Amino acid sequence: MTRVVRTAGLVLALLWLVVPLAPVLVWAGAERWSFPDLLPRDWGVSGWREAASAGLPLALLRSLVLGLAVAAVATPLGVMTGRVLGWRLTGRPRMVVALLLVPLVLPPFAVAMGLDVVLIRVGLHELVSVVLLLSVVAIPYTAYTSATAFARTSPELEAQARALGATPRQARLRVVLPAVRGSILVAALLAFLVGWSDYVVTLLVGGGQLVTAPVLLGAAASGSGNDATVAAMALATVAPPVVLVTVAALRVRGSGRTAPADRLPEPVPDHERMR
């Protein structure tokens, strides 16, 4: 690929990836932006003020709690499943994989709609119900992430710790878990994102009582809020996950633990090339 084509490709790629989010960034700082002006005539924070008075800080706090709760439930369950898959400890790996695909294939709104009727009869608290359902949605991500990490780590590690006198619990918590700590953090991050970003399950099962940042944004974006307020809510909703993921990605690169995908294989000597 020539340098010009690569540069053009990079520009087009960044345009495709960044432009769709640009309106939120500009609108969030706009005070007055009449059509057909290309930029706001006045800049200000009235959108943020209105968003705050509509309950944005509390909604963000609820999203944080929901994300952390989903991560707290889905991460250990996913790690346990990932250990079994990654170390091939089950005689039925296909069945485990097939069941892990279920939350990815079935639309969450359909499962939520059915569970809503059941949960109303059981009388479970809305937050508990939403955490339960979103944790199930997140388990495939945490399980597959952990499975990849366990597949890269020898099961001998646990056996060696046991041979040195560790109890099964000590061997797992003090030897195996530190070895796969990075992937567990990624799994927890993915589960957090599922909880933080969800809209439809929170609205359906939460019955409108659990007003998280996406639920507040959805209500404003569907008609009741002005563009600056909606943009402020959107920016406040998108910033934490984007910052978290970016920091995590930079930390992984900075620590030198790049994926095998990034490593350059040894060049093939000329005499070994096939003719």
Added chain:
Amino acid sequence: MSGAAPGIVAITVVAGTGMAAVVATSVGLMPLYGKPAPSLDGWRSAAPDLVAGIGESLLIALPATVLAALVGFLLAALMLGGGRAASVVRLACLAVLAVPHLVGATSVSLLLSDGGVAARLAAPAGGDGWPALVGGPWPVATVLELAWKESAFVALVVLAAVAPGHRMRMQVAAGLGARPVQRVLRVLVPTAAPAVGAASLVTLVYAIGSYEVAWLLGRAVPEPLPVLAFRLFGSIELTDRPAAAAAAVTGSALALCVAVPALAALPRLRSLSTGGAP
């Protein structure tokens, strides 16, 4: 299996109970109030909307998946080139992946609607005005939003699958005399095909079940199945509940009908990349 049990049991109980309840609701066996009375009234009343809903769901999901797969592959190809450009694009893809679809839909609405940023950019050119990309006769904005976000997912999946040994494969192909275009078409494309297929399947199934993007950016009629189901579910008429459940069951069946044959075909797709018989 015992170690996997808690997670698997949670999935089985929650998904199984949810789907069983939604099927039971659709046939009148789980009314919100009153005694169960088996009936197909929900299905009958929703039937015309269900047919239109299947069409609209596919009209959104299929183009979004094709576009996401195409752009995702090109993004991955760019990242496979390595260097600083690859790092920047990878970081941008990760950031897009972290954006909630609702935020993406909100921003795309501010970009493509009548008074949006794109309409402002086009205004000096005059013409017949800005086309109705949001809420118009074709689900353009819905497709673009889904394709935008899912293309980042496809790109990262393809990158993870293809990058190990990529340079070596390209060097070997070059050593064998393959031109750049041949290296892409006969080495990179077959190597990436299984990952593109798997990521596209996830995208397609997700797009079929996605609610908020079509709800914010789509037209009022016909509604895709999730939007139809959600509207009926929130209706003050309790008799609409079985119809809502029927739409939810139809959406799930559509996702399964797409996913099961595709999952069965994926190993064949993989064999293509290794030169094996399909």
